[in-house]
Amino acid sequence: MIQSYITRRDLDPMAALKTGADVSICGGCIHRPGRFTGSGYSDRSCYVNVGQGPLSVWRAWERGNVPAVSLDAVPGLVAGRMVRLGTYGDPAAVPLAVWDAYTANSKGWTGYTHQSRNRKLRDVLKYCQVSADTPDDAAAARRAGLGSFRVLRAGENPLDFETICPASEEAGRVATCETCGICRGVDGANVAIAAHGIGAPVKIDRRRPLDFSTWRT
Numbered sequence: 001m002i003q004s005y006i007t008r009r010d011l012d013p014m015a016a017l018k019t020g021a022d023v024s025i026c027g028g029c030i031h032r033p034g035r036f037t038g039s040g041y042s043d044r045s046c047y048v049n050v051g052q053g054p055l056s057v058w059r060a061w062e063r064g065n066v067p068a069v070s071l072d073a074v075p076g077l078v079a080g081r082m083v084r085l086g087t088y089g090d091p092a093a094v095p096l097a098v099w100d101a102y103t104a105n106s107k108g109w110t111g112y113t114h115q116s117r118n119r120k121l122r123d124v125l126k127y128c129q130v131s132a133d134t135p136d137d138a139a140a141a142r143r144a145g146l147g148s149f150r151v152l153r154a155g156e157n158p159l160d161f162e163t164i165c166p167a168s169e170e171a172g173r174v175a176t177c178e179t180c181g182i183c184r185g186v187d188g189a190n191v192a193i194a195a196h197g198i199g200a201p202v203k204i205d206r207r208r209p210l211d212f213s214t215w216r217t
Contacts, residue, residue: 001082001110001178004102005057006089012062013054013088025089027121029114030133030205047197054088074101082178085111091128092121099127110183112149116141116210127185133205135159138190144212147188151195151202158192165193 006025007013016022017033026032026046033044048054060066069077083106085091085099092115103109111128115121125146132138132150141148142161150162158164163182166175170193182189195202 001084002078003084003087005054005087006093007054007058012058013050017050025093027090027092027115028117029090030203043203045201045203048088049198050088071097071101075105078102079105080107082107082181083109085109085127090115092124096123096126103127108181108184110177110181111185112183122215125185129183129185129188129191130210134209136209138162140210140212142190144215146212147183147185148190149183150192152192153195153202162190162192165191168193170194
């Protein structure tokens with residue numbers, strides 16, 4: 001499955017994480033760190049290990065090993081393949097035209113966004129699951145006909161309408177993201193998964209609930 005990394009040009013991902021400059025590519029995601037303590041990050045619950053894939057990709061780009069391509073060339077580069085929007089970084093940080101090209105000839109895609117509270121950024125829901133932080137968020141997405149993806153806290157069960165991620169350990173890994181394809185934004189399912197990765201356990205989001213009352217597909 002072809003991956004995509006969204007990073008700053010002027011800072012490597014670790015430096016951006018330590019200074020808070022990662023807000024430009026992760027937006028208002030609640031899983032960003034509160035602050036860098038010198039040896040770790042306070043309240044960071046993101047599952048991505050930034051010092052691995054994201055940093056390696058950025059360093060390869062800095063060395064000149066990542067070629068620049070035109071937007072017109074993108075559909076041909078990924079033709080017939082499954083693609084991931086924002087392996088690191090929120091897809092809403094990228095103009096929708098990029099994702100239009102990225103998915104045009106692809107076999108399918110997966111994508112997730114934490115920017116659904118910002119109505120100006122909701123165009124990305126064409127391709128991305130709503131990253132639901134609470135059961136209420138998942139229910140709001142379902143009422144609007146939108147796919148959602150929710151990370152369960154310890155001891156928490158999925159809602160009746162949620163599907164346990166088929167690629168997860170708890171589902172028996174009966175599929176992979178490449179073979180599954182149910183996380184595809186507007187047409188996606190309502191999916192849940194147990195907390196995993198370096199960021200577990202998950203934060204509890206106490207922001208206002210998602211409101212899709214004015215949403216139109």
